[in-house]
Amino acid sequence: xxxxxxxxxxxxxxxxxxxxxxxxxxxxxxxxxxxxxxxxxxxxxxxxxxxxxxxxxxxxxxxxxxxxxxxxxxxxxxxxxxxxxxxxxxxxxxxxxxxxxx
Amino acid sequence: xxxxxxxxxxxxxxxxxxxxxxxxxxxxxxxxxxxxxxxxxxxxxxxxxxxxxxxxxxxxxxxxxxxxxxxxxxxxxxxxxxxxxxxxxxxxxxxxxxxxxxxxxxxxxxxxxxxxxxxxxxxxxxxxxxxxxxxxxxxxxxxxxxxxxxxxxxxxxxxxxxxxxxxxxxxxxxxxxxxxxxxxxxxxxxxxxxxxxxxxxxxxxxxxxxxxxxxxxxxxxxxxxxxxxxxxxxxxxxxxxxxxxxxxxxxxxxxxxxxxxxxxxxxxxxxxxxxxxxxxxxxxxxxxxxxxxxxxxxxxxxxxxxxxxxxxxxxxxxxxxxxxxxxxxxxxxxxxxxxxxxxx
Numbered sequence: 539x540x541x542x543x544x545x546x547x548x549x550x551x552x553x554x555x556x557x558x559x560x561x562x563x564x565x566x567x568x569x570x571x572x573x574x575x576x577x578x579x580x581x582x583x584x585x586x587x588x589x590x591x592x593x594x595x596x597x598x599x600x601x602x603x604x605x606x607x608x609x610x611x612x613x614x615x616x617x618x619x620x621x622x623x624x625x626x627x628x629x630x631x632x633x634x635x636x637x638x639x640x
Numbered sequence: 641x642x643x644x645x646x647x648x649x650x651x652x653x654x655x656x657x658x659x660x661x662x663x664x665x666x667x668x669x670x671x672x673x674x675x676x677x678x679x680x681x682x683x684x685x686x687x688x689x690x691x692x693x694x695x696x697x698x699x700x701x702x703x704x705x706x707x708x709x710x711x712x713x714x715x716x717x718x719x720x721x722x723x724x725x726x727x728x729x730x731x732x733x734x735x736x737x738x739x740x741x742x743x744x745x746x747x748x749x750x751x752x753x754x755x756x757x758x759x760x761x762x763x764x765x766x767x768x769x770x771x772x773x774x775x776x777x778x779x780x781x782x783x784x785x786x787x788x789x790x791x792x793x794x795x796x797x798x799x800x801x802x803x804x805x806x807x808x809x810x811x812x813x814x815x816x817x818x819x820x821x822x823x824x825x826x827x828x829x830x831x832x833x834x835x836x837x838x839x840x841x842x843x844x845x846x847x848x849x850x851x852x853x854x855x856x857x858x859x860x861x862x863x864x865x866x867x868x869x870x871x872x873x874x875x876x877x878x879x880x881x882x883x884x885x886x887x888x889x890x891x892x893x894x895x896x897x898x899x900x901x902x903x904x905x906x907x908x909x910x911x912x913x914x915x916x917x918x919x920x921x922x923x924x925x926x927x928x929x930x931x932x933x934x935x936x937x938x939x940x941x942x943x944x945x946x947x948x949x950x951x952x953x954x955x956x957x958x959x960x961x962x963x964x965x966x967x968x969x970x971x972x973x974x975x976x977x978x979x980x981x982x983x984x
Contacts, residue, residue, distance in 0.1 A: 542646055542649040542650075542653075542689070545752060545753075546649065546653070547686070547690070548752045549749055549752060550653045550656065550657070550686075552745055552748040552749055552752065553657060553660075553745060554656055554657065554660045554679075555748070556741040556742070556744050556745040556748070557657070557660040557661060557663075557664060557741070558660070558664075559740075559741045559744060560664060560737055560738060560741040561663060561664030563737035563740065563741065564664065564733075564734050564737045564738075565664060565726070566726045567669055567725065567726050569669040569672075569673075569711065569714065569715060569718075570663070570664070570666075570669050570672050572711070573663055573669070573672055573673060573676050573711065574663065574664060576676065576703070576707065577660055577663060577676065577679065580679070580680065580683050580699075580703070583683070583695070583699075584683060584686060584687075587686075587687055587690045587692045587695055588690055590690075590692065590945075591690045591691055591692070591886070591944075591945075594886060594889045594890050594893060594944065595893070596944065596945065596949050596950055596953060597953070599692055599694065599695050599945065599950050600950060600953055600954055600958050602692075602695055603695065603698065603950070603954070604961060604962075604965055606698060606699070606702050606703065607965045607968070607969060608965070608968065609703070609707065610702060610706065610707055610969065610972070611968050611969050611971070611972030612972070613707045613710055613711070614710070614972045614973065614975075614976040615972050615975050615976050615979065617710060617711070617714045617976070618975070618976040618977075618979040618980040619979055620714065620718075621714060621717070621718070621979075621980055622979055622980065622982070624718050628724075629724060630718060630720065630724075631726060
């Protein structure tokens with residue numbers, strides 16, 4: 539009964555994904571927002587890996603590997619943007635970055 | 641027997657959820673980042689439980705090691721004062737956000753439920769056990785009847801054996817007497833007759849023996865196959881999760897790829913041209929690799945989730961996505977530098 543099955547892993551991944559979504563919706567700090575996005579990407583990875591095991595196929599591992607690479611790229615660019623935003627506005631609150639104008 | 645794997649699942653799952661809540665709850669992004677580190681460690685543990693050892697290591701190295709250090713570095717660089725942090729006063733839209741994410745969770749969960757019909761898995765296993773029990777019962781009745789059925793067959797064989805022996809003797813005798821009086825018509829006829837009788841007896845014996853053998857074979861065939869908890873494929877998913885079973889299935893999949901019966905893409909592709917088996921790199925199959933100095937064996941068969949099959953797949957089937965990811969990372973490096981350098 540307490541043995542984890544695929545459903546347990548999927549529900550866990552869905553829960554952490556929804557927590558990430560919640561964080562993106564309620565937080566205004568750009569860095570925390572980014573962390574919530576990382577959280578969502580990780581949940582997706584967990585889904586990939588769980589399905590990979592249950593289908594006995596390593597393709598899911600390779601997909602999660604690529605997801606990690608994309609997350610790294612996203613973190614590099616995103617943190618540079620946050621840095622620039624902070625320099626410009628003296629704040630990392632995303633509500634203040636509401637204008638396309640410099 | 642207590643399964644430590646399932647206990648660890650619950651520990652890591654609880655850790656992941658608690659630290660995820662902590663990530664979105666802490667006001668200070670520094671604490672959020674540290675919670676996220678804990679979260680990533682929990683995820684790495686879950687990957688290990690899912691036999692994804694390589695992904696677990698990459699998780700710790702890349703996410704926890706590299707990306708989170710980058711985050712912490714930026715947080716330290718910005719050095720946000722307490723009044724610059726956002727105020728966490730509760731507003732109506734927070735309630736709406738919670739409702740929306742709970743709704744999303746319900747939606748996703750309702751999509752998960754019919755995906756894997758665990759009832760069907762259990763039903764399949766139950767029916768296999770039931771079938772085994774039925775076979776066992778049938779076999780027992782056959783075994784009980786065995787002695788009774790075997791007795792007349794044995795007797796028939798013995799009788800045929802005795803007949804063969806006696807006719808052989810008669811045949812030999814007539815042969816000897818024919819040799820003593822060559823040219824005697826009566827002796828010759830007796831010899832031919834006894835030979836025919838011997839051959840008929842021999843045939844009858846063979847038949848009796850065959851029918852006995854057939855019966856014994858049928859009893860053996862009725863023996864029920866031992867029920868083993870093999871991976872039960874239900875909607876393409878495997879119910880068995882044990883490490884040994886996993887590697888067995890994985891090896892059989894690879895074998896089927898190597899023999900050309902299916903391809904790695906789906907495992908179910910229509911058969912390739914039978915004369916052209918799908919070439920599989922040696923590292924994938926565990927076949928001996930040789931260099932110019934002699935034979936260097938690849939280290940055993942491919943094991944699910946380890947670095948070997950993954951790296952081999954990346955440099956073979958997924959080489960284009962791999963290149964694209966490399967280009968993306970390069971673009972990210974250049975973009976990060978350009979964005980960070982530019983003065984707005």
